[in-house]
Every structure is written in C-alpha cells, then in structure tokens.
Amino acid sequence: MRVKIDRTKCTGCLICEITCSLVHTGQVQREASAIRVKFGHLDHDLHQPVVCRQCKKMMCLKSEDKKTDEDLKQRFFWKSGNNRKNDCAFNALFACGEQLIHCDLCHGEPECIKSCPTGALSLSA
Numbered sequence: 001m002r003v004k005i006d007r008t009k010c011t012g013c014l015i016c017e018i019t020c021s022l023v024h025t026g027q028v029q030r031e032a033s034a035i036r037v038k039f040g041h042l043d044h045d046l047h048q049p050v051v052c053r054q055c056k057k058m059m060c061l062k063s064e065d066k067k068t069d070e071d072l073k074q075r076f077f078w079k080s081g082n083n084r085k086n087d088c089a090f091n092a093l094f095a096c097g098e099q100l101i102h103c104d105l106c107h108g109e110p111e112c113i114k115s116c117p118t119g120a121l122s123l124s125a
Contacts (some may be wrong), residue, residue: 002054002124003035003103003110009120012037012047016112016121023111024076032096034076034103035112049120051112052092052103060088060102076104 020033030036035051078084078093078100085093085100094101103110113121 001105001108003051003105003113004122004124005049005051006120006122007046007048009118010037010047010049011118011120012039013117015115015117016049019111019115023106029096031094032101034094034101036094050090050092052088053090054103054105060084060093076102078102 014030014037016035017030017033017037018028020035021027021029021031024034025032035049038048038050040046040048077096079098085095092103106112110121110123113123
C-alpha cells in the first residue's frame with residue numbers, strides 16, 4: 001500500500017501535514033509530518049505533496065546494508081543515522097530534530113487521506 005497523489009487536486013491547504021503531525025505527536029507541528037507540500041510557483045505550477053512511496057527495496061536503508069526492515073518500515077520516527085535521508089531517491093524522509101520522519105501509513109488507515117478536503121490523496125495497492 002502507498003499514498004497516491006493527484007497533483008491537479010491539491011490546493012496547498014496543508015491539512016494533510018497538520019493532520020499527520022497531530023495524529024503522531026499530539027501537536028500541530030508541520031515539521032513533524034511525514035507528508036510535506038512543496039508549493040508551486042505563482043499561478044503556473046501545481047502544488048506537490050511529497051510522502052514516502054513505500055518502496056519495495058527501501059533505498060533509504062542501503063547505507064545500513066539492509067534490504068527491507070519490516071519493523072522499521074512500520075515506525076513513524078527513525079533515528080537519524082548514516083545517510084538514510086540522502087539515500088531516499090524521492091526526498092521523502094524529513095528531518096525533525098535528531099529524528100527522521102517516515103510515513104507508517106497510520107498502520108493501514110492513513111489519516112492524511114481521510115482529512116484531505118479535495119480528494120488529492122488516495123490509497124493505492
């Protein structure tokens with residue numbers, strides 16, 4: 001499973017970011033969100049939500065010589081170590097203090113999808 005994004009529907013409202021941080025930390029803290037919205041420039045570019053693509057080969061673990069670590073994949077906060085953040089080809093691991101934020105899909109019920117008012121986010125197999 002992964003979060004599928006329809007850029008044409010994203011308005012840049014940030015409700016997905018706010019919901020993610022609130023669910024996982026109990027606070028509205030966009031820096032502690034596993035989904036980030038990159039804003040388009042002026043009126044000629046679309047907003048782009050960025051979230052972990054749940055890769056099968058999890059390149060973010062390659063610097064640890066691991067293939068796929070199911071336990072780690074299920075965790076929201078990761079220790080910031082080695083080059084994990086840089087190893088993600090999609091720039092979807094975000095730093096928050098000494099930790100990295102990784103989308104854990106809310107254990108199968110992604111809250112960002114439920115809270116998106118425009119339907120820009122959906123779940124795909």
